Amino acid sequence: MTEFAFELELCATLEERRDGIVARQLGGSVADPGGRVLDVVCVEPGPAFDERVAITPASIPDAAIESDVGPGRARYWKDAFDCHPETARRATERAVDIGFFERERHNGRDYVRQVARYPDWFDRLVGIENKPDLGRPGDLESQLRTDVSLGLVDEVILATESYVTRAHLNRIPEEVGVWRVRRRRDDRPAIEVVREPTSLPADDWGVELLEERPGRTDVEVVSPAAKARARRRLAERAYGKGWRTFDLPACRTCRPDESSGATLPYCEWAGRVVDAATVCGPACGGYDPGDEPAVDLEAERERRTPWEGDPAGKRRRQAGLDRFGEP
Structure with a gap:
């Protein structure tokens, strides 16, 4: 199985068996943005998860969350941000577009307020x-060592199809859990826990590996505050993005496959789930142009998870609330 197909089938399985949010291909570094990409992230619900669901289906910009815009008296948008004006303007417009801010006009100026206080919505x-094939590990050991030493997430797990030997376990940090993912007779994935993960100190200092060269390793120490902000960005990105970030191609050979419990792009010519964005098209020997399958992936996500694609929101309906000031 390709790594892409393995990833989608694992996401579908986790979505079916775990509470919260499952997402894929998200940045997992702090000091070096983009330096590490996590294949899959599971966000476990916190005490106010339902409040987050009610606000917006999209990722809320971090600058908007950190701003001094509150749910009480509306504020002039420029006075509420401690960042470059262009960054502030983009965050303001995006927050208004997705329903996290509501806008008012006073004397020709834009004033904004939060529709609701940002909730404590996620836990672990x-x-x-x-890594389906441990015989082709690539940078696996270095990646996992970085994840463990940084401690951005609460647990790190390696998922594979390969038979896991003692030699494999000895080459990766002992804090990393290991799953062997295999197909059952009903063609659904089964997860065998080879080793349980150890909880990482996500609220403590971390060390991020930046670059390794012969005789030298560059690292950066990351503060608990920086990690907390990065964790919130990671959770928000996961909430808005989910894992259905693939295309279903306009090809008669590719059909939506629901054997994993969710719709996946299965190519009958190739005999597997395919990444349409990279392998489908006229250059493919099995390409047969046709209409794109009528599949609503957002509706499927809403049906199978607590995420809501069109929540009622919390926009104020009463007039004159700003006279009460900040609560």
């Missing part, structure tokens, strides 16, 4: 590294 974050 679990990062999963997918």
Whole structure:
């Protein structure tokens, strides 16, 4: 199985068996943005998860969350941000567009307020590294060592199809859990827990590996505050993005496959789930142009998870609330 197909089938399985949010291909670094990408992230619900669901289906910009815009008296948008004006303007517009801010006009100026106080909505974050074939590990050991030393997520797990030997376990940090994912007779994935993960100190200092060269390793120490902000960004990105970030191609050979419990792009010519964005098209020997399958992936996500694609929101309906000031 390709790593792409393995990842989608694992996401479908986790979505079916765990509470919260499952997402894929998210940045997992702090000091070096983009330096580490987590294959799968599971966001476990916190005490106010339902409040977050009610606000917006999209990721809320971090600048908007950190701003001094509150749910009480509306504020002039420029006075509420401690960042570059262009960054503030983009965050303001995006927050208004997705329903986290509501806008008022006073004397020709834009004033904004939050529709609701930002909630404490997520608990633990679990990062999963997918490596179907341990015979082709690539940078696996270095990636997992970085995940453990940084401690951005609460647990790190390696998921594989390979038979896991003692030699494999000895080559990766002992804090990393290991799953062997295999197909059952009903063609659904089964997860065998080879080793349980150890909880990481996500609220403590972390060390991020930046670059390794012969005789030298560059690292950066990351503060608990920086990790907390990065964890919130990671959770928000996961909430808005989910894992259905793939295309179903306009090809008669590719059909929506629901054997994993969710719709996946299965190519009958190739005999597997395919990444349509990279392998489908006229250059493919099995390409047969046709209409794109009528599948609503957002509706499927809403049906199978607590995420809501069109929540009622919390926009104020009463007039004159700003006279009460900040609560």
